[in-house]
Amino acid sequence: MISRKSILSTFCSLLLTLLLQGQNKIVVFQSDFGLKDGAVSAMKGVAMSVSPDLKLFDLTHEIPAYNIWEAAYRLQQTVPYWPAGTVFVSVIDPGVGTTRKSVVLKTKTGQFIVTPDNGTLTLVASSLGIDQIREIDEAVNRRKDSEKSYTFHGRDVYAYTGARLAAGIISFDQVGPELPKQVVSLPFQKASLEGGKLKGAIAILDVQYGNIWTNIPNDMFLQINPQFGESFHVAIYHDGKKVYEGIMPYSQTFGAVAKGKPLVYLNSLLQLSFALNQGNFAEYYHVGSGNDWSVEVSRVN
């Protein structure tokens, strides 16, 4: 006879299992695959085969092909908004199959990033900090029977490992051996303030609207004590050559200037930015982004 006690204890463990299934279990994918073919879906199928309890999301799959800098930027832009325990799988991997390391970085804020260590981690490593980095041991953390395929680690290694980590099938320790706390870093110009003049790079374009996002942080801008409505002198350089120069107010809303007029504002990451109200600054003035684009901002006397 089955005792009432054992029935109750079975209930308990079932309930516990069900409650645990309510945990984070979030995986967020990023790639340069685009959405036109089956590559993203193959990665998600692998994750769902690991555990149908996972919750899968996308950061973006429209990173320009092979553009590691932009991959790094999009991680920095979004990782902090996801809860601790979230696993990011980022696959911009021009060196697939070469000697670049496959790693999982745990940030100091508790998110995990599964990626080739090719520069993708440049910005999150510095802004969120490295708690630990481990190299993926492909002897155990690789999809079964995938050895013949050597061009799609996103599916066979990264999605598979990220899913197993998020589902709790492997612990972070079981990813593979710990590495020194340093990542492959892309070179980038730092922001500076000298004699009241702010200098920085154009980190990225706000592509949808054509706004210009610099890497000058709010904290540095505050040091020159800006007031809303005050005018600032802005110059933009490409390879050292001036391509734009103008005066624009520091505004709290786009609507504070007339349609088509320029303004200085803080973007959603609290970095100094320029825009045309309901217009496309980048397109209109042929401005791009990257390390060879720099800006100078100073108060108009």
Next chain:
Amino acid sequence: MISRKSILSTFCSLLLTLLLQGQNKIVVFQSDFGLKDGAVSAMKGVAMSVSPDLKLFDLTHEIPAYNIWEAAYRLQQTVPYWPAGTVFVSVIDPGVGTTRKSVVLKTKTGQFIVTPDNGTLTLVASSLGIDQIREIDEAVNRRKDSEKSYTFHGRDVYAYTGARLAAGIISFDQVGPELPKQVVSLPFQKASLEGGKLKGAIAILDVQYGNIWTNIPNDMFLQINPQFGESFHVAIYHDGKKVYEGIMPYSQTFGAVAKGKPLVYLNSLLQLSFALNQGNFAEYYHVGSGNDWSVEVSRVN
């Protein structure tokens, strides 16, 4: 000693909790952000941080920048197909930071729409009806520590409030004070029937295929008693100037006419529409959409 009764009651409440977790909890996002950067993902991260039990979906993020009319149309096109209790977060917000109100509208069919009240609610308010509107009280319904950022209410206010509402952390009442049952409405031409002639506007293009969707509803069309196979005279005007005129049959399927030939049909929202079978009507005849595009349809005698 813990009594059996209290164990059972604990079970009961646990089960209830689990069952309640099986509720709707659906959030659907719409924006003009595109999918190339991290903006959509930041909003979803905020929602997942509110509650990992939410189920997040997208309506579209490819609304043309600042195009409030199209945002309004896409809501009308999809809201009715989602279950009561679903929370839509729609962020086409050219006036971010200005005095436009941030609201949550509950339709008479039980869906919620979180949005700036800037015209986005024009069509659902009239087609689904307003059960209640409340203004978001940002003193309580705003992401902690987001006060410095004033350009991304989608993340800091709308996604956050929508997620809390869908997760049941706040009730609808707790969104903020109730407003009068009226919304900011974009002007739009109404459909009419006079002397056997149907008149209306081109509400939108079926962009993927180039079909022309008017705002003439099936009910009005039925008043002239159309039969499948009958020919109709169709004229299309831009700012009052005729840009297309033709005769085409009212067809039940695209395949009822030869490839490339025009037809009149009812679209998936049961509104009068024109198409070329496996062709692109809008592109071929340079037809656009909006309030300055009108159509006239009448039976061929």
Next chain:
Amino acid sequence: MISRKSILSTFCSLLLTLLLQGQNKIVVFQSDFGLKDGAVSAMKGVAMSVSPDLKLFDLTHEIPAYNIWEAAYRLQQTVPYWPAGTVFVSVIDPGVGTTRKSVVLKTKTGQFIVTPDNGTLTLVASSLGIDQIREIDEAVNRRKDSEKSYTFHGRDVYAYTGARLAAGIISFDQVGPELPKQVVSLPFQKASLEGGKLKGAIAILDVQYGNIWTNIPNDMFLQINPQFGESFHVAIYHDGKKVYEGIMPYSQTFGAVAKGKPLVYLNSLLQLSFALNQGNFAEYYHVGSGNDWSVEVSRVN
């Protein structure tokens, strides 16, 4: 009085229900609708209205309009990576409303595909095998009150039926009557090996990168015993006319050749493919895909 036994048995059935809710319940959508409008979201709303416990994913919605071949290819590319029980809803349906059959195919590996039988099943039927095909009985498997709409079976029939099947509301038998195990097949050139020369078609382009994917499988390639680093002669023909000829090494990684140089490799489906390292082969040499594009590959002596 309610006996303890009946309370326990109620618990048991509740728990069982909860546990069963933890099953697969996965639906994956594919279409040529694009993501700019509300069509995909309307389908998902219908599915969520069927059961909020479903997990909804996308294969792609960027299939070129009416391109049934590409729909067939994307299914072949991804279905095998999803767990048994997964329900695919594929809607590339130029013949909507005509006499093409609406079917559900169960593969021998246990996935279901809900689709018009118009060629979409060409490749999965042959690569994964047909376990059973059933015709959708629209008398029961059609969204209530959708009879007036005849142009959006994706929403009214396919999403609805796929969701009900995935949720366990209907069994596979209840889809409708069983059909003979054959599907409408698009013609396609088979790969062959004669006298050391491999011949095949360009099945598809790896659109994001411009790589050329043939239909020559690894197994056939292995018969000529290729070694990494060995050179191969590659010719590409359009309608029988040569448009490209070159010598390139068989490489295990893209990085094995200089940037911009061509290589032969096995794609992620283990089919013979050509690429330029970090370049766009298809664009550079104006190469397309389809049955009128053929290739010849042979070892350089």
